[in-house]
Amino acid sequence: FPGNAPRVWNVRPRNTWFTGRTDLLDRVRDQLRGDSRSAQRLPQVLYGLGGVGKTQVALEYAHRFRADYDLVWWIEAERPDLVVASLAQLAAEMDLRAGDVVAEAAMAALKELWRGERYPRWLLIFDNVEDPDAALRRLPDAIGPLPASVYGHLLATCRNKPATPKVESTQVEVFDRFESVEHLTWRVAGLPAEDADRVADAVGDLPLAVEVAAAWLAETATPVDAYLRQLAEQSTSVLSLGTPQAYGLRFGATWAISISRLREESRAAVRLLEICSFFSAEPVSMRLIGSDAMFDALLPYDADLRERYMLGRVIQTLNRFALAKVDPADSSIQVHRLVQAAVRDELSAEEQTEAKRVVHRILAQARPTEGVDRDDPVNDPKSWPAFELIWPHLNASGVADSDDPRARELMIDRIRYLLRRGELESARSFGAELDRVWTRRLGEDALQTLNIRFELANALRAQGRYQEALALDEDILARQQRLFHPADDHPTVLVVTGSLAADLRAVGRFTEALERDLWVYRGMRGLFGETHRRTLTAAHNLAIDYRLTGDSEAARRLDERTVERRGMLLGDDHPYTLVTKANLAQDLRETGEYAVSGEVLREVVEGLRRVLDPHAPEVLRAAKSLAVSLRRAGHPHEAMRLTTEAYERFHDRYGPDSPDTLACGVSLAADLAATGAPGRALDLARRMLHGYRGTLGESHPYSLACRANVVVHLRETGGAEEAVEDAEEVRERLERALGPQHPFTLCAAVNLANVYGDLGRADLAERWEYVALEGLLDKLGAWHPDVLVCRSNLAVSLRAAGRGDEAAGMRAAVIGPAAERLGVDHPIAEAARSWRRLDRDIEIQPV
Numbered sequence: 001f002p003g004n005a006p007r008v009w010n011v012r013p014r015n016t017w018f019t020g021r022t023d024l025l026d027r028v029r030d031q032l033r034g035d036s037r038s039a040q041r042l043p044q045v046l047y048g049l050g051g052v053g054k055t056q057v058a059l060e061y062a063h064r065f066r067a068d069y070d071l072v073w074w075i076e077a078e079r080p081d082l083v084v085a086s087l088a089q090l091a092a093e094m095d096l097r098a099g100d101v102v103a104e105a106a107m108a109a110l111k112e113l114w115r116g117e118r119y120p121r122w123l124l125i126f127d128n129v130e131d132p133d134a135a136l137r138r139l140p141d142a143i144g145p146l147p148a149s150v151y152g153h154l155l156a157t158c159r160n161k162p163a164t165p166k167v168e169s170t171q172v173e174v175f176d177r178f179e180s181v182e183h184l185t186w187r188v189a190g191l192p193a194e195d196a197d198r199v200a201d202a203v204g205d206l207p208l209a210v211e212v213a214a215a216w217l218a219e220t221a222t223p224v225d226a227y228l229r230q231l232a233e234q235s236t237s238v239l240s241l242g243t244p245q246a247y248g249l250r251f252g253a254t255w256a257i258s259i260s261r262l263r264e265e266s267r268a269a270v271r272l273l274e275i276c277s278f279f280s281a282e283p284v285s286m287r288l289i290g291s292d293a294m295f296d297a298l299l300p301y302d303a304d305l306r307e308r309y310m311l312g313r314v315i316q317t318l319n320r321f322a323l324a325k326v327d328p329a330d331s332s333i334q335v336h337r338l339v340q341a342a343v344r345d346e347l348s349a350e351e352q353t354e355a356k357r358v359v360h361r362i363l364a365q366a367r368p369t370e371g372v373d374r375d376d377p378v379n380d381p382k383s384w385p386a387f388e389l390i391w392p393h394l395n396a397s398g399v400a401d402s403d404d405p406r407a408r409e410l411m412i413d414r415i416r417y418l419l420r421r422g423e424l425e426s427a428r429s430f431g432a433e434l435d436r437v438w439t440r441r442l443g444e445d446a447l448q449t450l451n452i453r454f455e456l457a458n459a460l461r462a463q464g465r466y467q468e469a470l471a472l473d474e475d476i477l478a479r480q481q482r483l484f485h486p487a488d489d490h491p492t493v494l495v496v497t498g499s500l501a502a503d504l505r506a507v508g509r510f511t512e513a514l515e516r517d518l519w520v521y522r523g524m525r526g527l528f529g530e531t532h533r534r535t536l537t538a539a540h541n542l543a544i545d546y547r548l549t550g551d552s553e554a555a556r557r558l559d560e561r562t563v564e565r566r567g568m569l570l571g572d573d574h575p576y577t578l579v580t581k582a583n584l585a586q587d588l589r590e591t592g593e594y595a596v597s598g599e600v601l602r603e604v605v606e607g608l609r610r611v612l613d614p615h616a617p618e619v620l621r622a623a624k625s626l627a628v629s630l631r632r633a634g635h636p637h638e639a640m641r642l643t644t645e646a647y648e649r650f651h652d653r654y655g656p657d658s659p660d661t662l663a664c665g666v667s668l669a670a671d672l673a674a675t676g677a678p679g680r681a682l683d684l685a686r687r688m689l690h691g692y693r694g695t696l697g698e699s700h701p702y703s704l705a706c707r708a709n710v711v712v713h714l715r716e717t718g719g720a721e722e723a724v725e726d727a728e729e730v731r732e733r734l735e736r737a738l739g740p741q742h743p744f745t746l747c748a749a750v751n752l753a754n755v756y757g758d759l760g761r762a763d764l765a766e767r768w769e770y771v772a773l774e775g776l777l778d779k780l781g782a783w784h785p786d787v788l789v790c791r792s793n794l795a796v797s798l799r800a801a802g803r804g805d806e807a808a809g810m811r812a813a814v815i816g817p818a819a820e821r822l823g824v825d826h827p828i829a830e831a832a833r834s835w836r837r838l839d840r841d842i843e844i845q846p847v
Helices: 022-033 054-064 080-093 103-115 132-143 177-187 193-202 207-220 224-233 245-265 267-276 292-301 308-320 337-345 349-366 381-393 405-420 424-441 447-462 466-483 491-506 510-528 533-548 552-570 575-590 594-611 617-632 636-654 659-674 678-696 701-716 720-738 743-758 762-780 785-800 804-822 827-833
Strands: 044-047 071-076 121-127 151-158 168-171 325-327 332-334
Touching (some): 022 151, 022 168, 044 054, 071 080, 292 349, 349 381, 424 447, 491 510, 491 533, 659 678, 701 743, 720 743, 785 804
């Protein structure tokens, strides 16, 4: 109907041959509208047989009533990840800056629609939902009830009738005879109505079969009697697609006649149809159709294809016979799943295998090789759009069982892509299933089996399942050491050893990780040189080890070189460069340069938001790190805003006990304390401690560090008496775990001294302050903020012990440097002036 077009619209072009269905469209419209604007409007589901026209009805509805909406968005919904991808694209179209193909962006789009502020009238169409009960039941519950003021509609198509009462279902039947006759006489010029009736009866009024018959008759001008005779003579087997037997027989016969004529006109078109039957039923990009591998497959059937532009003629032939739909706007070709099934059914097992091999070659050839990191394109966001053309067709074409190692490599790319996008559980489950398939098919010691297990270990580690990752990497390493000779300096062995080092870091064995990564770094440098991407990855990891073992200066020097070299190799805006730069900023913070650290991290956060989803884990980690630098620099309120957002997103996406959620929660507790809410800080820190104990165990350095922070917040709420025993124990256990000179241990000593000071035990406070001061001076130098804090606290202890002159001298040695280096209003300068003790919270660092 005439009217304004929606502001946001992605619906494919209208079917110019759409016929009938007026009553059905009106019924759907009435049900979507409800009895009034304030009435409950349930999601509408069109269900019915394959080929019955559900998608065409939804498409016509979108076009016919588009003037009613501010936004109409079409979603290919066969797989959940496609739904998430499409909704994320919608978020970008709505200018939400919520990212691309990620769950966060999808949820942001839905929440924006549910609010109805910018788009009060909208329609979402979910086409071909595989499990409507699971999908549609969750959708409104995840967002909440739709406000009465929002004119929001949900329309879905599926094969089976949903069982949930939370949707309203409408069955799409085959054409009635009038509609079949109308369509045939419209499509086939001069076709008498009585002949159209005979054709409709022969194909059972199934809309897709009616369309195929109409296209065939229109293109060939075959007399109806001859066409019906050919239909009767066909002996195509029944399609096992959940359709009644009569429909299967009739449609199979309809297809057989069309394909027979197609074979006479273009053998290449028949071959193209056979190959397309092993892609997904979703649209296939012309980039895949026009690949060298496709031309190699078609050339034996049509020598004219030596001129590449002749492929258009072949595609158009399929389109004329209604065996494929060409979408110029989307630059894609799509073969209906019923046509695909019918084509596959007529091929022998050998022919099916060969067609799959062609698809596998096409997909392998489509793997992007351009960009700054040709050896590792999945890590470059610029390559992701090319990969997203491949992903829908991996399972449909059976790549997991391919004989082509290049095609199977795409499955490894897929799990790595999911990890890069932060889809951790999808990556883990995908990797686990592929491990089972390849172990059975290729064997436990096959290189690609070991490679997928390597990525599976990465997924487990990212989820915080550290012991499982460690056990898996140890097994992989042992198998590779038997596989490669000599194994010690083989690149693959070095890579897995680096992953094993990451596991060791994660379980708290920092020194062992350092030893492993030193060996990896030296090995990579010897094999590839200082500036190779593998050497730089090893250097990045080695710097993490230096930082975790308390040598932040060594980490800083190494990170500085790695940032420079990654920038030259990959570019300053590559995620790898930016993540190492974020680590360098953390080194700067650890060495006391809070303001510079904050400046660098602002650049990193801005850069990562440009190249990644703004809510990707890397972005949130950098924002959380920026918050720590801001709080240390004396800006706790801005810090808390950043940490709160990161914590909420980590919590919502990965759950309360994920590594990122827990680390962010520890920082948020420190922000709360710094902004005057020590009680809330204590409650949150205790929840984080419970999470760490449950996931890492009581003795992990991070559990102990979190426990040390609980002591800080307990003291701040006046609980020194309650905290003293924990303060003593946690310092002692940190010393056993990390050594007496580790920064964690020294910070715990500072805090233990403060507890003794609160209890009036100036002698014990002074003792532990001198212990901490000596270690901090050795580690950090005389002017580091932690040294200034320790000296300021020691001045308080000396004063309490009646040694006023010593106290005054110690205090004077703090006030001037603190004001000069940090600012006169910095908390350290203020605390020194007011004879007030300061604690040192411990930051949980990424592994």
